[in-house]
Amino acid sequence: MIESFKKVKIEVRALNVWFYKKHVLKDISMRFRTNGVTSIMGPSGCGKTTLIRSLNRMNEVLKGSRTEGEVLVDGENVYDSDIDVFELRRRVGMVFQKPNPFPKSIFENVAFGLRIQGMNERDQLEERIMVSLRRAGLWDEVKDRMDESALTLSGGQQQRLCIARALAVEPEVILMDEPTSALDPAATARIETLIRELAKDYTVVIVTHNMQQAARVSDLTAFLYIGELIEYSPTPDIFENPQNVLTEKYITGEFG
Amino acid sequence: MRSPKRLGEKIIERLLLLSALVSILLVALIFLFLFREGLPAFAEIPLLSFLTGETWQPVAEEPKYGILPLLSGTMLVTIGAVGVAVPLGISTALYLSEVAGSREKEILKPFIELLAGVPSVVYGFVALTVLATAVQTLFGNTFRLNALNGSLVLAVMILPTIVSIAEDALSAVPMEYKEAAWALGASRWETLRRVVLPAASSGVFIGVILGIGRAVGETMAVLMATGNSPVVTADFFRSIETMTAAIAIEMGEVVHGSVHYSALFAIGLVLFAITFVINLAADAFVERSVRRFKR
Amino acid sequence: MNKRSKETLFFQILRLGTYVTVSTVVALLAYLVYMGSDMLSFSFVTSFPREGMTAGGIYPAVVGTLYLMALVLLLSLPLGVAAAVYLSEYAGERESRLVKIIRIATANLAGVPSIVYGLLGLGLFVLFLGFGFSLLSASLTLSLLTLPVIITASVEALKTVPHSYREAALALGATKWQTTKRVVFPHALPGILTASIIGLSRAAGETAPIMMTGVAYFLSGLPQSVIDQFMALPFHIFALSTQSPNPDLTRPIQFGAVLVLLLLVLSMNLVAILLRTYYRRRLS
Numbered sequence: 024m025i026e027s028f029k030k031v032k033i034e035v036r037a038l039n040v041w042f043y044k045k046h047v048l049k050d051i052s053m054r055f056r057t058n059g060v061t062s063i064m065g066p067s068g069c070g071k072t073t074l075i076r077s078l079n080r081m082n083e084v085l086k087g088s089r090t091e092g093e094v095l096v097d098g099e100n101v102y103d104s105d106i107d108v109f110e111l112r113r114r115v116g117m118v119f120q121k122p123n124p125f126p127k128s129i130f131e132n133v134a135f136g137l138r139i140q141g142m143n144e145r146d147q148l149e150e151r152i153m154v155s156l157r158r159a160g161l162w163d164e165v166k167d168r169m170d171e172s173a174l175t176l177s178g179g180q181q182q183r184l185c186i187a188r189a190l191a192v193e194p195e196v197i198l199m200d201e202p203t204s205a206l207d208p209a210a211t212a213r214i215e216t217l218i219r220e221l222a223k224d225y226t227v228v229i230v231t232h233n234m235q236q237a238a239r240v241s242d243l244t245a246f247l248y249i250g251e252l253i254e255y256s257p258t259p260d261i262f263e264n265p266q267n268v269l270t271e272k273y274i275t276g277e278f279g
Numbered sequence: 280m281r282s283p284k285r286l287g288e289k290i291i292e293r294l295l296l297l298s299a300l301v302s303i304l305l306v307a308l309i310f311l312f313l314f315r316e317g318l319p320a321f322a323e324i325p326l327l328s329f330l331t332g333e334t335w336q337p338v339a340e341e342p343k344y345g346i347l348p349l350l351s352g353t354m355l356v357t358i359g360a361v362g363v364a365v366p367l368g369i370s371t372a373l374y375l376s377e378v379a380g381s382r383e384k385e386i387l388k389p390f391i392e393l394l395a396g397v398p399s400v401v402y403g404f405v406a407l408t409v410l411a412t413a414v415q416t417l418f419g420n421t422f423r424l425n426a427l428n429g430s431l432v433l434a435v436m437i438l439p440t441i442v443s444i445a446e447d448a449l450s451a452v453p454m455e456y457k458e459a460a461w462a463l464g465a466s467r468w469e470t471l472r473r474v475v476l477p478a479a480s481s482g483v484f485i486g487v488i489l490g491i492g493r494a495v496g497e498t499m500a501v502l503m504a505t506g507n508s509p510v511v512t513a514d515f516f517r518s519i520e521t522m523t524a525a526i527a528i529e530m531g532e533v534v535h536g537s538v539h540y541s542a543l544f545a546i547g548l549v550l551f552a553i554t555f556v557i558n559l560a561a562d563a564f565v566e567r568s569v570r571r572f573k574r
Numbered sequence: 575m576n577k578r579s580k581e582t583l584f585f586q587i588l589r590l591g592t593y594v595t596v597s598t599v600v601a602l603l604a605y606l607v608y609m610g611s612d613m614l615s616f617s618f619v620t621s622f623p624r625e626g627m628t629a630g631g632i633y634p635a636v637v638g639t640l641y642l643m644a645l646v647l648l649l650s651l652p653l654g655v656a657a658a659v660y661l662s663e664y665a666g667e668r669e670s671r672l673v674k675i676i677r678i679a680t681a682n683l684a685g686v687p688s689i690v691y692g693l694l695g696l697g698l699f700v701l702f703l704g705f706g707f708s709l710l711s712a713s714l715t716l717s718l719l720t721l722p723v724i725i726t727a728s729v730e731a732l733k734t735v736p737h738s739y740r741e742a743a744l745a746l747g748a749t750k751w752q753t754t755k756r757v758v759f760p761h762a763l764p765g766i767l768t769a770s771i772i773g774l775s776r777a778a779g780e781t782a783p784i785m786m787t788g789v790a791y792f793l794s795g796l797p798q799s800v801i802d803q804f805m806a807l808p809f810h811i812f813a814l815s816t817q818s819p820n821p822d823l824t825r826p827i828q829f830g831a832v833l834v835l836l837l838l839v840l841s842m843n844l845v846a847i848l849l850r851t852y853y854r855r856r857l858s
Contacts, residue, residue: 081741081745084740084744109749112744112747113746113747116745116746117745119738119742123736123738123739123741125739125742135743135748135756136746139747189745189746192746
């Protein structure tokens with residue numbers, strides 16, 4: 024029991040989220056294992072994006088959101104009133120569906136998270152940035168053009184840049200919202216390999232509407248349907264032996 | 280992850296809020312000072328005779344403070360200006376949004392915007408020198424500076440306002456509406472008339488309303504163009520005086536605290552009220568057109 | 575007449591209307607340039623008026639206008655941009671009653687006639703606060719007038735910054751101010767600059783408000799401090815053409831002054847428009 028508790032990085036308890044009148048997430052309770060990849064899948068509109076955005080309180084950025092319930096990161100409820108939400112977001116990083124580098128140089132993009140922490144020494148920054156870019160598998164491609172605009176990179180490169188940017192602040196969790204849906208197959212494959220790499224040191228939670236991706240990349244898979252958690256098991260089990268009839272229908276493609 | 284309360288952030292937010300509150304403060308100040316300096320006038324002048332009196336002669340032996348001539352003067356030049364600027368402005372807006380090529384547009388649009396930057400005193404100067412002579416040569420009128428002069432120069436001044444707002448409204452009409460009409464066999468002109476213009480009507484109307492507001496509030500151009508003779512008349516060839524001109528000319532000559540002084544502020548109050556109402560009307564139309572296009 | 579030719583006719587009428595308007599204005603401007611260019615010279619702009627304004631230059635008026643512009647820039651830009659940042663970045667979430675009222679107030683202030691601002695300036699700055707007829711009163715008044723313009727245009731500029739940039743910054747743990755300062759504001763800066771230039775050029779051309787707060791027709795020297803009175807281009811033009819004993823004699827100077835003012839204002843507007851076009855192209 025203690026063993027399994029130690030391995031839980033994030034625990035979600037009775038999470039309910041509304042956007043205006045719409046009840047988007049209904050009473051979600053689940054645990055995310057430390058390190059490894061957990062994927063969340065389901066048809067469009069099932070609430071998967073809302074779920075991961077609840078983990079770093081990014082839902083609050085959107086108008087009309089209301090949250091009830093608890094999200095515990097390392098045992099602390101991040102919705103408590105005296106939690107530093109900015110520190111939370113440093114520890115729980117996020118990569119978005121459409122790569123969104125800043126209109127700045129490659130260097131400044133990765134440096135951003137460090138600068139807002141107060142790190143401004145060039146050598147310190149260079150060191151951390153190089154490490155992050157290496158981890159994201161982008162270093163060799165950009166090391167000679169660090170001062171060029173990030174917008175000159177290809178889609179796949181931009182997404183890896185966003186990953187490097189998130190890694191630079193040394194998070195413990197990385198949330199990814201459909202990270203490859205805007206990319207071509209080659210770029211997608213590279214990022215999937217990267218995700219498996221990152222899983223060794225980080226807790227990765229990935230939202231995907233691509234079942235094959237979930238099957239390829241994750242250790243545990245959760246299936247969401249209209250705001251409810253339907254099934255949550257180790258990946259091979261959920262695909263080969265779904266317990267719930269809805270899960271089975273989704274896997275066999277009966278609904279999108 | 281428990282935090283020190285991030286005091287810096289809170290302070291910054293408060294400071295920014297204070298800056299934003301200045302707008303409200305400003306409106307309040309305008310009301311406040313117009314009332315403060317203008318209200319004393321009504322201790323001496325009955326409100327009704329102020330608003331409806333046909334004679335404005337504050338420096339006569341027996342001063343008369345009726346602002347009807349000024350109201351009528353403002354109205355006359357505004358009507359004249361609108362009469363010229365609206366057809367011209369809407370035609371230009373139609374031309375720009377529907378007919379003109381992108382090259383043409385690239386030159387014309389900035390040009391019209393540039394026009395909006397010409398100071399009113401320059402327009403006034405033109406009206407005083409060139410325009411008045413031209414009008415007199417054309418029509419042979421007795422009064423060189425008159426309401427027509429004022430109307431024409433005002434028309435040019437409010438044109439950019441009408442054109443840019445109307446053009447924006449016309450361009451915002453979704454392509455789907457136009458395509459539907461064309462698919463039914465309508466010509467481009469018919470589509471313009473029957474589909475585009477009605478759909479953009481709120482926007483165009485807003486442009487016109489704001490143009491009217493500008494015309495009513497204009498000072499220097501009409502001051503230099505209309506001859507400044509306070510009479511109630513509908514004759515465009517006579518000299519008239521607007522509310523704005525009266526304030527501008529006479530304020531330099533009044534004694535602080537006198538009835539005349541307060542009366543001028545009182546005119547300012549009336550002027551402010553009128554433009555305020557015009558702006559509220561425009562706001563109401565903005566609400567309407569936003570609701571219309573909400574999917 | 576069939577549909578096609580009817581359409582062409584109407585379109586030609588539209589074209590005619592447009593170009594008649596445009597050419598009239600172009601003709602007028604050309605006329606002003608023609609009439610004023612004789613007077614235009616370095617000495618015209620840098621010498622004092624002589625012989626009852628019938629000779630000499632317009633130096634004090636030019637200086638006065640420049641002083642006014644500098645003061646208005648100082649007073650209205652920081653305040654206006656701060657207000658815009660609040661309205662765009664901080665107020666977005668809770669559209670409270672207060673924020674709604676601020677927006678309505680700002681929108682309506684833009685439509686207030688400049689002479690009403692003049693009356694406010696007279697009542698508030700000249701009399702109530704006791705600044706008297708001075709550069710201070712006039713520039714404060716013009717700043718109030720320019721404020722709504724800067725606020726509205728800056729809010730527009732800030733709105734064009736893509737939301738994804740803000741999300742990216744927030745997800746990295748940036749606070750709202752850090753996001754605004756490091757990501758949103760730099761991106762919106764060209765638009766804000768454009769807005770300021772246009773607002774400033776409007777202030778430079780205003781006559782009525784400064785008439786009521788301190789501009790003078792003739793002063794023997796330049797203003798030495800903000801409490802002094804001053805001369806200014808727009809008022810100089812007005813006074814020369816309507817108040818001088820013999821306007822015909824000063825006519826050439828009038829045309830010269832008009833041209834100088836036009837060049838000043840129009841070049842500022844042109845720079846602003848070019849800036850905007852350049853940055854729009856660069857960002858797309």
